[in-house]
Structures are given as structure tokens and as C-alpha cells.
Amino acid sequence: MTAEILNGREIAKDYRADLERQVNELKEKGVTPNLTVVIVGNDGASLSYVRSKNKAAENIGMESSIVRLDENATEEEVLNTVESLNQDKKVHGILVQVPLPKQVDENKVLDAITPEKDVDGFNPINIGKLYTGQETFVPCTPLGIMELLKHTGSLEGKEVAVIGRSHIVGQPVAKLLTDQNATVTLMHSRTKDMVSKIKDFDVVVSAVGKPGLLKGADLKDGAIVIDVGNTVVDGKLVGDVDYESALEKASYITPVPGGVGPLTITMVLNNTLLAAKRQNNL
Amino acid sequence: MTAEILNGREIAKDYRADLERQVNELKEKGVTPNLTVVIVGNDGASLSYVRSKNKAAENIGMESSIVRLDENATEEEVLNTVESLNQDKKVHGILVQVPLPKQVDENKVLDAITPEKDVDGFNPINIGKLYTGQETFVPCTPLGIMELLKHTGSLEGKEVAVIGRSHIVGQPVAKLLTDQNATVTLMHSRTKDMVSKIKDFDVVVSAVGKPGLLKGADLKDGAIVIDVGNTVVDGKLVGDVDYESALEKASYITPVPGGVGPLTITMVLNNTLLAAKRQNNL
Numbered sequence: 001m002t003a004e005i006l007n008g009r010e011i012a013k014d015y016r017a018d019l020e021r022q023v024n025e026l027k028e029k030g031v032t033p034n035l036t037v038v039i040v041g042n043d044g045a046s047l048s049y050v051r052s053k054n055k056a057a058e059n060i061g062m063e064s065s066i067v068r069l070d071e072n073a074t075e076e077e078v079l080n081t082v083e084s085l086n087q088d089k090k091v092h093g094i095l096v097q098v099p100l101p102k103q104v105d106e107n108k109v110l111d112a113i114t115p116e117k118d119v120d121g122f123n124p125i126n127i128g129k130l131y132t133g134q135e136t137f138v139p140c141t142p143l144g145i146m147e148l149l150k151h152t153g154s155l156e157g158k159e160v161a162v163i164g165r166s167h168i169v170g171q172p173v174a175k176l177l178t179d180q181n182a183t184v185t186l187m188h189s190r191t192k193d194m195v196s197k198i199k200d201f202d203v204v205v206s207a208v209g210k211p212g213l214l215k216g217a218d219l220k221d222g223a224i225v226i227d228v229g230n231t232v233v234d235g236k237l238v239g240d241v242d243y244e245s246a247l248e249k250a251s252y253i254t255p256v257p258g259g260v261g262p263l264t265i266t267m268v269l270n271n272t273l274l275a276a277k278r279q280n281n282l
Numbered sequence: 283m284t285a286e287i288l289n290g291r292e293i294a295k296d297y298r299a300d301l302e303r304q305v306n307e308l309k310e311k312g313v314t315p316n317l318t319v320v321i322v323g324n325d326g327a328s329l330s331y332v333r334s335k336n337k338a339a340e341n342i343g344m345e346s347s348i349v350r351l352d353e354n355a356t357e358e359e360v361l362n363t364v365e366s367l368n369q370d371k372k373v374h375g376i377l378v379q380v381p382l383p384k385q386v387d388e389n390k391v392l393d394a395i396t397p398e399k400d401v402d403g404f405n406p407i408n409i410g411k412l413y414t415g416q417e418t419f420v421p422c423t424p425l426g427i428m429e430l431l432k433h434t435g436s437l438e439g440k441e442v443a444v445i446g447r448s449h450i451v452g453q454p455v456a457k458l459l460t461d462q463n464a465t466v467t468l469m470h471s472r473t474k475d476m477v478s479k480i481k482d483f484d485v486v487v488s489a490v491g492k493p494g495l496l497k498g499a500d501l502k503d504g505a506i507v508i509d510v511g512n513t514v515v516d517g518k519l520v521g522d523v524d525y526e527s528a529l530e531k532a533s534y535i536t537p538v539p540g541g542v543g544p545l546t547i548t549m550v551l552n553n554t555l556l557a558a559k560r561q562n563n564l
Contacts, residue, residue, distance in 0.1 A: 124410025
């Protein structure tokens with residue numbers, strides 16, 4: 001079997017075309033969705049990631065701006081910036097790029113973003129609403145993974161291994177998969193004989209950041225593989241799964257790059273549109 | 283093998299003795315922990331459960347009161363009651379007994395309890411803090427289950443099946459088990475061949491409410507069984523697991539009644555003490 005490639009760029013393109021249509025509808029009603037990203041310091045990779053979100057927003061007709069603070073900014077300065085964006089009626093979605101410099105308490109800053117504009121879905125109240133089934137913003141990578149999985153058929157009754165227990169990816173995607181009636185096993189660095197267990201699972205979502213963690217031979221025949229890993233090796237972005245060998249064993253597989261990544265940014269836009277609609281009761 | 287019985291009443295008794303000691307210390311500092319329970323309507327089972335929490339609090343030297351509202355109380359009346367308890371400096375922990383009558387939106391009421399007094403841990407912000415590793419109140423049944431499991435040794439590397447995906451028991455206990463480095467599979471009504479899979483697991487936590495769901499023959503030899511089920515059958519409280527046959531196969535097992543139940547109430551007291559300490563910076 002040669003796997004069908006889940007082309008994240010193509011899937012994202014279609015999704016963004018639909019978002020663009022909705023943005024235009026909103027603009028006709030006088031509301032232009034605005035995503036504002038706060039970045040502290042000069043880290044090149046962070047800056048380029050922030051600019052790509054920025055550009056993606058503008059490409060579908062949203063407004064987007066970047067607020068840059070000096071790398072020596074105090075916690076109070078960062079909190080004041082967030083607070084002024086909370087108050088600004090023209091801003092619908094706020095992102096704070098992490099990691100933050102060590103003089104700034106990351107949890108404190110993320111908690112300060114008003115839940116209504118927290119398009120990353122990292123504010124505890126939004127996480128709590130996710131777990132209690134209330135209206136919320138779902139974190140973007142998990143949401144993007146679910147969008148990719150829609151292209152592979154129903155998840156009902158499927159056995160899914162999620163590898164990695166972060167509250168950014170592993171835990172929320174486990175929750176979303178459970179909501180779709182999949183049976184999820186949440187694996188992590190302390191799971192015994194992890195690799196040899198993978199053969200039992202219909203779907204594998206790997207969010208570890210360890211190139212070569214899984215090979216084709218480790219997979220169940222016809223498994224669906226979602227590779228969230230992205231590690232730079234010799235200047236190239238690689239996932240957790242050995243792509244070439246997995247391609248021969250899986251039924252569907254995401255490439256790295258071009259798999260989950262484009263969907264994550266797409267879901268930032270999705271959540272910003274949602275925020276603009278909710279804030280204007282549209 | 284005959285299982286060791288995890289005697290919830292005994293374990294709870296020891297735990298409450300320690301809480302009582304801490305309550306006395308707090309009283310010497312001028313703070314008497316107060317648990318207030320709101321109940322709407324006249325359901326006999328609910329009333330008797332509320333009274334048992336009440337009595338348990340008083341037994342360890344806490345203050346406790348019950349606020350009773352008529353079964354026809356409006357949502358506004360219930361919300362006003364919660365708000366006045368939020369404001370009352372003598373009250374440290376607030377419980378609202380569920381289910382509420384249908385004219386009252388349950389989520390709205392639970393969300394209205396200030397997170398600082400939410401000793402059930404059902405407020406979204408407290409649930410979100412649980413998932414992001416921040417200071418919170420952990421829901422009482424999951425916390426009680428973890429206390430029982432402390433008596434069975436380390437959970438590191440263990441494979442655990444949690445059956446039932448509610449946000450009251452299944453999901454948060456899965457999170458707490460994962461934090462202890464166990465590998466958790468969250469099963470539910472749509473899990474394929476569930477019963478036959480149970481044989482692969484070192485620990486089984488069943489929170490379904492379906493008597494006879496599991497029998498001894500379904501368990502791995504030496505499994506640890508935590509039975510959260512409590513269903514009234516012919517006037518008797520029974521769990522999800524067939525106790526007699528499981529006793530011969532498990533290494534540890536909780537009886538029903540007298541297993542998880544006493545620990546749940548104990549953890550209400552635990553959280554009320556914690557609330558009183560936090561509100562007084564003690």
C-alpha cells in the first residue's frame with residue numbers, strides 16, 4: 001500500500017478560500033476582522049513565524065498588525081500592551097508569541113488576554129470551556145489536525161495513539177478525538193515500550209519533536225499518520241516519522257513540512273474570524 | 283490471587299483525622315473553614331447526600347450550612363444566592379447540588395461560583411488551570427481515586443483504562459493519571475470490543491454506572507480495580523464490576539459501597555480547607 005498524502009497546503013488553501021468569502025461578507029456588514037500579534041525580542045525564527053501569520057491574515061482580507069516590544073521589556077509593559085489590546089474594539093484576535101523572555105511570566109501574560117480575543121485558546125477559561133463542552137476557542141494545532149482527519153473518513157470506533165502530553169497539542173487533540181467517538185491512548189516519554197505498541201493503532205498523532213521516532217515497520221497496515229513533529233535537522237524541517245518507510249505502510253500520511261503547519265495558521269485565521277463574529281453578534 | 287481490598291472508609295478516616303488536625307491549627311489562627319451547600323428542591327437522595335457532606339464537615343470541626351431553595355426557584359434566585367455566598371467572607375467553599383430543576387441553567391450556575399470558592403472544581407477556569415498545571419481545585423472524585431491509588435504503589439509506566447469520558451470523573455482522572463506518568467486509554471460507550479480489551483491493562487477505573495460491565499475473567503491477572511459505578515439495584519448500591527469474581531483476579535479492588543464514595547466526600551473537605559487557607563494567605 002502506498003499512502004495517500006494529506007497535502008496540508010492544498011487543504012489549507014481550500015479552507016482559507018472559504019474563510020476569505022466569510023471575511024468579505026463580514027466587511028460588507030462593516031466589520032473587518034483584525035488579528036494583532038505581540039512579539040517580545042528579536043528571535044529570528046519567532047519573527048518570521050509571526051510575519052507569516054500576519055501575511056496569511058492579510059491574504060484573506062483581514063487586518064493584521066504586529067506589536068513589537070524590546071527583549072528587555074518588563075512583565076508590566078507586556079501586560080499593559082495586552083490590556084490595551086483587550087480594550088481596543090478594532091482588535092478581535094490577540095496572539096502573544098511564545099516563548100517570552102525569562103523576566104516575563106508566560107502564564108500570567110496568556111491569562112491576561114481576554115477570553116473573547118484569545119484566538120490561540122490558551123487562556124484557562126477557554127481550555128475549561130473546551131473540556132465542559134461550552135463555546136470557546138479551540139487551540140489551533142489540534143483544530144488543524146481534526147480538519148486534516150476529516151479527509152480520512154469517520155473516526156468513530158477508531159483506536160488512536162496520541163504521542164505527547166502537552167496542553168498545546170496532545171491533551172486537547174485527545175479531547176477532540178474522544179468527542180468524535182475515537183478511543184484515545186495518550187502516550188508520552190514515560191510510556192513503556194511505546195514504539196512496539198504503535199502497531200495496535202488505526203491512527204497515530206505524533207507531537208514529540210524527535211526525528212525517526214517511528215518507522216514504517218512500527219505502523220499497523222493502513223494506519224493514518226499525522227506528524228506534528230517539526231525539528232530542524234541539517235537546515236531541513238523534519239517530523240517524528242520516517243516519511244519514506246511510512247509512506248509504504250500507511251493509508252494516509254502528512255508530510256513535514258506542508259502537513260499540519262499550514263492548517264495551524266489557517267485555524268488562527270478561523271478563530272479570528274469567529275472572534276470578530278462573536279464580538280459583533282454576527 | 284485474592285485481591286487486597288481498598289477500604290475507602292478506613293483510608294478516608296485516616297485522611298480526615300489529618301484534615302481535622304489542620305482545621306484545628308487554622309482555628310487557632312482565627313479562621314474556621316466553612317462549607318456551604320446550596321440545594322434546590324426536595325429530592326430525597328440529593329438531600330441526604332447534602333446532609334452527609336454537611337455532617338462530615340462538622341465532624342472535623344468545620345462550619346457547614348445548607349441553603350435550601352424551593353424547587354420552583356428561578357435561575358435569577360439561584361444566581362443571587364450564589365453571588366451572596368461569593369461575597370460572604372465567612373464562607374470558604376460553595377457547593378451547588380446537581381441536578382438543578384430544568385428552569386435553571388446548570389452551567390450558568392456552576393460558572394457563577396467564584397473560582398476561589400469552587401471546591402467541586404467544576405468552574406471552567408479551575409478546569410483550565412488543572413490542564414495547564416496551575417493552582418486550582420481538582421474535582422473531588424478524581425482526587426479521591428488518586429488517593430486510593432497511592433495505596434497501591436507507583437503509577438509510573440502503568441497502563442490504565444479509564445472507562446467513561448465525563449468531565450466530572452473520566453477526563454480529569456485521565457489527566458491526573460497521565461501526570462503520574464501512567465499511560466491512559468480513555469474508553470467509552472463507543473469503544474469497540476471494550477470488555478475484551480480490558481485484559482491488557484494494569485489498572486482499570488470504571489465510571490459508567492452499568493452493573494456487571496466487567497467480570498473477574500475480563501481482568502488482567504493482578505489488575506488494580508477502581509470501581510466508581512454506583513447504581514441502585516434492588517435497593518442495594520452496586521458498582522460496574524462483579525465484585526466476587528474480580529476479587530479472585532485483581533491485586534487491589536474497591537468495594538461498592540465503601541470504596542470511592544467516602545474519598546469523594548473527604549476531598550470536598552480537603553478542598554474546603556485549602557480554600558480557607560488560600561483566602562486567608564495561610
